[in-house]
Amino acid sequence: MDTLMNLLSPLTMGTGAIQDTMKLVVIGGTVETARRVSMSAWNGFVDSFFLTAHFSQDDYPYDWLMYWLSKQPAWGRSREFDITTRALSRNGIIQNTTGDLDDGDDDEPLVHGKKKRRVTFIPSPETTHTIYYRGHWLRITRTKRQGDYGSYSLKISVVARNNDILKKLVLEAKRTYEKDAEHRVHIFLADTSYGIWRWNGARQKRPMSSIVLQPGVKDMILTDCKDFLASEEWYAERGIPFRRGYLLHGVPGSGKTSLIHSLAGELGLDIYVVSLSSKGMSDNMLTTLMGNVPSRCILLLEDLDAAFTRSVSRDSTSTGAPTVPTASTKSSKENSDGSTLSLSGLLNSLDGVAAAEGRLLFATTNHIERLDPALSRPGRMDVWINFTHATKWQAEGLFKCFFPAKPSAESVELPEGGSADASQKNLPLPKRKTIQIVPLLAEEEIAELAKRFADQVPEDELSVAALQGYLLKNKTRPRECVDEIAAWVVQERETKEKLKKQKAELEAKEKAEAEEKAKKEKEEKAKESKTKDEKETNEAKEKGEKIRKPKKRVEVIKAEAAVESASSSSSSETDNSTGADADSEESITSEEDETVTKAVDAAIVSKEKWVAVKSQSTGTQTTTEETLS
Numbered sequence: 001m002d003t004l005m006n007l008l009s010p011l012t013m014g015t016g017a018i019q020d021t022m023k024l025v026v027i028g029g030t031v032e033t034a035r036r037v038s039m040s041a042w043n044g045f046v047d048s049f050f051l052t053a054h055f056s057q058d059d060y061p062y063d064w065l066m067y068w069l070s071k072q073p074a075w076g077r078s079r080e081f082d083i084t085t086r087a088l089s090r091n092g093i094i095q096n097t098t099g100d101l102d103d104g105d106d107d108e109p110l111v112h113g114k115k116k117r118r119v120t121f122i123p124s125p126e127t128t129h130t131i132y133y134r135g136h137w138l139r140i141t142r143t144k145r146q147g148d149y150g151s152y153s154l155k156i157s158v159v160a161r162n163n164d165i166l167k168k169l170v171l172e173a174k175r176t177y178e179k180d181a182e183h184r185v186h187i188f189l190a191d192t193s194y195g196i197w198r199w200n201g202a203r204q205k206r207p208m209s210s211i212v213l214q215p216g217v218k219d220m221i222l223t224d225c226k227d228f229l230a231s232e233e234w235y236a237e238r239g240i241p242f243r244r245g246y247l248l249h250g251v252p253g254s255g256k257t258s259l260i261h262s263l264a265g266e267l268g269l270d271i272y273v274v275s276l277s278s279k280g281m282s283d284n285m286l287t288t289l290m291g292n293v294p295s296r297c298i299l300l301l302e303d304l305d306a307a308f309t310r311s312v313s314r315d316s317t318s319t320g321a322p323t324v325p326t327a328s329t330k331s332s333k334e335n336s337d338g339s340t341l342s343l344s345g346l347l348n349s350l351d352g353v354a355a356a357e358g359r360l361l362f363a364t365t366n367h368i369e370r371l372d373p374a375l376s377r378p379g380r381m382d383v384w385i386n387f388t389h390a391t392k393w394q395a396e397g398l399f400k401c402f403f404p405a406k407p408s409a410e411s412v413e414l415p416e417g418g419s420a421d422a423s424q425k426n427l428p429l430p431k432r433k434t435i436q437i438v439p440l441l442a443e444e445e446i447a448e449l450a451k452r453f454a455d456q457v458p459e460d461e462l463s464v465a466a467l468q469g470y471l472l473k474n475k476t477r478p479r480e481c482v483d484e485i486a487a488w489v490v491q492e493r494e495t496k497e498k499l500k501k502q503k504a505e506l507e508a509k510e511k512a513e514a515e516e517k518a519k520k521e522k523e524e525k526a527k528e529s530k531t532k533d534e535k536e537t538n539e540a541k542e543k544g545e546k547i548r549k550p551k552k553r554v555e556v557i558k559a560e561a562a563v564e565s566a567s568s569s570s571s572s573e574t575d576n577s578t579g580a581d582a583d584s585e586e587s588i589t590s591e592e593d594e595t596v597t598k599a600v601d602a603a604i605v606s607k608e609k610w611v612a613v614k615s616q617s618t619g620t621q622t623t624t625e626e627t628l629s
C-alpha cells in the first residue's frame with residue numbers, strides 16, 4: 001500500500017484542487033438540473049391552465065386573425081416581428097397590391113405617380129409573442145407546417161377558465177377582416193400543382209351602375225342571385241341540390257367578366273377562378289378543387305370553350321364517375337401541357353356528389369356553339385345571358401357614365417365619379433379627392449350629347465370595350481368626343497377590315513405552309529420507304545450469294561475428291577476436272593451456312609480418310625486400284 005501511495009504521490013499533489021473542482025461540477029450540475037426540472041414543472045403547471053387554439057392557414061379564421069394581429073398596436077412594442085408592405089393573405093401568399101389591406105390613408109397624395117405604401121407588422125414565424133387582450137395575456141406562435149406546401153399555422157394560448165376569450169377574439173378578428181373586405185372582392189385562383197385555392201388579390205368593388213347592359217338584364221341577374229342565396233331551406237325541403245349556374249356567352253369585350261366582378265361586390269362574395277385549360281388540370285384535380293370551394297362564393301369557369309378546343313371530349317363509355325387516367329386513356333387524352341380533363345370529369349365536378357353546395361357558378365364563353373349540350377343543360381347552367389356588341393342604348397349609357405352631369409349644388413371640387421345623375425347613384429363615394437378636370441355640363445346638355453353620341457355609333461358592330469377605349473381617350477372632352485365619334489367609327493371599321501385581311505392572309509399563309517410541309521413529309525416518307533425496300537432487296541441478294549458460294553465449295557471438294565480418287569485408281573488417267581477454286585476465306589455465319597460448312601467438313605474428312613487409306617496401301621505396295629483390279 002505504501003508503495004502504491006509512493007507511486008501516486010506526484011499525482012496526488014493537487015488532490016485538494018481537483019476535489020474542489022469536482023465538488024463545484026457536482027453542485028453546479030445539480031443546481032442546473034434542479035432549475036431545469038423546476039422550470040419544466042412550472043411550464044407544465046402553467047400550461048395546464050392555458051387554453052390553446054390552432055388555426056390552419058387553409059381556413060378563413062387564420063386570415064381573420066393574421067389581419068387582426070396586423071392591426072394590433074402591441075406589435076409596436078414587440079421585439080421581433082415581420083414587416084411587410086404587402087397585403088396579408090390567405091395561404092400566406094403575400095401579394096403585392098396597389099390597395100393594401102392596411103390602406104387607410106387614401107387622402108395621401110401620390111408620390112412620383114405611385115400611392116404611398118403603409119407597412120404592416122405581422123408575427124414572425126417560430127417565435128412566441130405575447131400581447132395583452134381584454135385582461136388576458138395571449139401567447140401567439142406562428143409555425144411552418146411540416147411536409148406541407150409551405151403553409152403556416154397559428155397557435156394562440158391564453159390563461160383562462162373557459163374558452164370565451166378565444167371565441168371573442170376570433171369573432172372580433174372576423175368582424176375587423178370583414179369590415180375591410182366590405183369594399184373589396186377577394187379573388188382566389190386554382191393551383192393545379194397542389195389542388196388548392198390560392199389568394200390572388202383583393203380588388204376594389206365595381207359598382208353595378210358602371211356596367212351598361214340592355215335594360216333589365218342587370219336587375220334580372222342580381223335578383224336571381226339574391227333570391228338563390230336566400231333560399232337554402234327551400235332547396236333543402238325539395239331535395240334540390242343548392243346550386244345555381246349562369247352561362248354568360250357572347251362576343252369578347254362585352255362585359256361578361258366585369259358583370260361577375262360587379263355582382264361579387266354587390267353580393268359580398270369572393271370569386272374562385274378556375275381555368276380548365278391550365279397545366280396539370282385533370283378530372284380528379286377539378287373534383288378536388290370544386291369540393292374545396294366554400295359554400296357561399298362565386299365559382300368562375302372562364303372561357304369554357306377553350307377547354308373544348310383543347311380536345312376535352314365526352315367519353316361515351318364514362319359513367320360520370322371521377323376517373324384516374326390509365327395508360328391507355330392517358331395517351332389518347334393527355335395534352336402537351338399534361339392536362340387530362342374529360343367532359344364527364346367536368347360534369348361530375350360540377351354536380352357530382354363531391355361538388356360544393358351554395359355556390360354560384362358562372363361560366364363564360366365566346367363560342368356557345370362549341371359547348372356540349374350536357375354542359376349547358378338546366379341544373380348546370382340555369383340562366384343564360386347573351387352579350388352582344390354595343391347597342392345604341394349601351395353607347396348612350398356608357399357616355400353618361402363617363403361624363404357625369406353637373407350637380408344641382410355648385411361645387412368647384414367634385415369627388416371623381418360623384419354625380420347627381422340618378423343613374424350614377426349606385427356609384428361608391430370615392431375616398432381620394434382630386435381636382436376636377438372634366439368640364440361639368442348641365443344634365444340636359446349631357447343627355448343631348450349622349451343621344452348624339454349614340455346615334456353615330458352603329459348598332460351591334462363595335463364592342464363595348466372598344467367604345468370604352470375611345471371614351472377614355474377623350475375623358476376630358478365631352479363635346480369633341482361626340483364631334484369626332486363618326487371619324488373614329490370609320491377609322492375603327494378600316495382597322496377592323498385591315499385586321500381581318502391580315503388575319504385571312506396569315507391563315508392562308510399558314511395553310512399553304514402546312515400543305516407544303518405535309519407534301520414534303522409525304523415525299524420524304526416515300527423516299528425513305530424506297531431506300532428501305534432497296535436495302536432489303538440488296539440484303540436478300542447478298543444472303544443468296546453467301547449460300548450459293550459454300551455450296552459451290554462443297555461441290556468443288558467433292559469433285560476434287562472424285563478426281564483424286566480417280567487419279568489414285570489410275571495414275572495415267574488425266575485429270576479432266578476443271579472446277580473453280582473454293583473460296584476458303586469466305587466466312588459463314590448464318591445457320592444455313594453452318595449446315596453447309598458441316599457438309600464441307602464432312603467432305604474434307606472423307607477426303608483425308610481416303611488419303612490415309614491411300615498412303616497405307618502405298619506402304620504395302622498395293623494400291624487400291626491394284627486391289628480392286
Ligand SMILES: Nc1ncnc2c1ncn2[C@@H]1O[C@H](COP(=O)(O)OP(=O)(O)OP(=O)(O)O)[C@@H](O)[C@H]1O
Pocket residue numbers: 210211212213251252253254255256257258259364365366387464465466468
Ligand atoms: N357592358 C359593359 N359595361 C361596361 N363596361 C364594359 C362593358 N363591356 C365591356 N366593358 C369594359 O370592357 C373591358 C372588357 O370587358 P370584360 O373583360 O368584362 O369583357 P368580356 O366579355 O369578359 O371579354 P372576354 O370574353 O374577352 O373575356 C372592361 O374594362 C369593361 O370595363
